[in-house]
Amino acid sequence: MRRLVVTACAVVLAACGGSAGPGLPGSQGPASAQSVASGSSDFTAMQKCPESGSYETYLKAEQTADPAQYQTEKTTWDDLKAAGANDSYIVVYAEKTSDCGQFASGTPSGKVAYVYAIRFK
Structure with a gap:
């Protein structure tokens, strides 16, 4: 199931990504995966878990x-x-700090949200 969520997020981000093209005022290039995933206002009653970061940071934890x-x-x-991803950010929000760092090994006692943002070339 998690792979499906990651793939769906990657597809959505790929559809939204890319540069705005030359000649458009204010064009800064594609958004970073972190800027897309870090909308903490969506999770006001939750706190950001320490395993949040690039895909590599998340994997180390x-x-x-x-x-x-x-x-x-x-x-x-x-x-x-291999499919062209060149930037990533995973942010985990949890209602209770004890639910941080569980990954797939435990059942959370409160609400937990995983946000995967993947940017492609």
Whole structure:
């Protein structure tokens, strides 16, 4: 299920990405994955978890907490990079700090939101 969510987010971000083209005033190039994923106002009653960051940062945190899930997520990230992904950001918001860092190994006791933003070339 998580792979489906990641893929869906990647497709949406790819559809929204790209540069605005030459000659358009105010064109700054494509948005970073972090700027797309970091809309904390969407999760006002929740706090940002420390495993949030680039896909690599997230994988490092996951590797020790849940090695089996880490391998699945690493394969997904490798596949996305092979398909042209060049920027990523994963942000995790949790209602309770005890729900941070659980990855797929536990059942949260409160609300948890995972936001995956992947930018493609």
